Amino acid sequence: MSTATTTVRGVEQVTQPPQHGKPGGIMRHLNLGTGLLTGIVFAVGAGWIVAALTPSSATTPTFAPAGPEYVYLAGLIGWVIGFMLGMGAFIGPLRWMMGRDLTHDDAEYMAGKDLGVKRYIKFTTDHKVVGVQYLVVTLVIFGFGGTLAMLIRTELGVTWSEVFSPEFYNSLIGTHGIAMIIAMIIAVSGPLGNFIVPMMIGARDMAYPRLNALSLWLLVAAAVCLISSMFVGGMQDGWSAYQPLGSQAPPGMLGYQLTIIVFAISTAIASVNLMTTILTMRAKGMTWSRTPIFVYGIFASSLMGLYAFPFYQYSQILALTDRVWGTVFFNPLYGGSVWLYENLFWLLGHPEVYVIIIPTAAVTLELMPVFLRKPLFSYNFAIAGIVGVVALSGLVWAHHMYMTGWAPAVNYPFMLSTEMISIPVGFLVLVAIGTFWRGTVWTRLPLMAVYALVFNKMIGGVTGIYLSDVPADQYFHGSMFVVAHFHYMLMGAGLFGAMGGIAFYFPKMTGRILDERIGSIGLWTAFVGFQLTFGSMFVAGLQGMPRRVLQFDEQFNISNWISTIGAYIIGLGMLIFLAAIIFSWTSGVRASGNPWGSKSLEWQTAQPVPLENFEVLPVVTERPYNYGVPDPYDEELAAEDGDRVEKVGAS
Ligand code: HEM
């Protein structure tokens, strides 16, 4: 449908639909409070209706109890729909269907114009607000996952008695795993992908602002489903929720399945939005060879999320129908296949680690030139590294199934593809190390996190090579060595890197500098705790300690005591880092628009950043990262480009 336009003083004006009432209409009355209320009402209502309709002795497949399952499931679905309705998530399409399309004034209201802090608890479309909302949601989910980790380590550290029941301990492990995975998936792409990318490419907002807000609030709705599962028995067979074991677990498994189904919708929407924005809204002159590495990282992780998450979503939809409606997709008793589930799960499970690692690597390579005052060492190799990871990310999943007996013959091709992926990952590490070389080191909190990341990444990477080898994996599979390895990767590299990215962009997001002293105490305390926790876990794994066990032989006591003490130190360090965030956000040193002296577009915006980011859209005429000592490798390329930056309003 073409939009009618008129031209006023040479400027094209889109003819606005008539304004109905005040700008924003019903959105003026909707916020997190109405969302929660509607969500609860819908949950209780749906549960009640289903309870009334379901005879308590309803016959269901042999291994799942009757009535209460449906009531809980109906409650979860009612919660998600009610919460989204109460937030006003569907107002745009509903108004359009009623022929009362949103006007520019309505859109400005929904962008949070002149709403002050209120805009942070509303369905707000401004990418900067969504970025901050993602940061808060990420911190809350980390808090939840981290608390469960402390409980897990408490149980494993108290070797002389049991602290929790086996059922509760099982649900701790699985819920911790999935909560942390979700938190890590959004840790960089959520806050920084949303807040920074549009400014970094010289755009006024994301391609689909309303979809942006939708992805955030769907995530909140999903997180509540996960937390609710702990109150109905939790999910007790690990974060991978292998079937058909999962179908015999308590109803909490339904909470996990709804979480994944809704979270997958949220990530798909966010991925499409980020990719469309990057493909269609880059500033004039920002060709691919002038596009910042962080933009490549976000594009790559969105692409991987987009192809991988549906596998996860389908695996949970099929598992849910197996449980509730008696289908037998994964039940070998009736011709279903356990291996089908495992393949679907790991077709997501492995690419998802790159959905976590690539944005972290990209934000790290983005901030390093600023603190080393030199161009990124071999920008093209960094891009090749990211492209290489994306290309191979979908070809390694079965290395998680070497020991399942699924298809021994393919173990070696998967071993090869897994070994190969360390090449493009290696490119990224070499680019980081090369950027340190001959740099003028300016050690501030963001760069400190890079030191921690590179150290942890080395250990995580090397131990990953052992695990990718079939012969070695025969010994390590299912042991604490595996647990230590992926924590070094997902947390040691992923989380520490994300802390660096947040510290770097904190001034732009909040207008304040993240307190260096408190922040660095938190970071290094967590770093020391981290080495103790997972370093000793490597030892326990080498000794042969299996994962996911409540009781174990006393030969593993010492490594578990050290690991638990380490975990408490991580907990303390993270609390100090969180205190730095809260203290700086409320009363920290005020930041100028560009406290680090960066040359990238996002730092050329005013502080606070205006609603539409730039008065006049910038024009880019040079490659990124032209700091200090020109990089000899780029000199001839620079000559080719005939470089010169021309940014309207740039200092
Ligand atoms: C505060 C720091 C953390 C501590 C102390 C911790 C501790 C643990 C422990 C002890 C286990 C294994 C339990 C077992 O198998 O017996 C575990 C499992 C797991 N952790 Fe963490 N963790 C922490 C942070 C993280 C982070 C940041 C992630 C990020 C992705 C993560 C992801 C996982 C996953 C996926 C599992 C596997 C769960 C399962 O077996 O189903 N953890 N964690």
Ligand SMILES: [Cu+2]
């Ligand atoms: Cu893997």
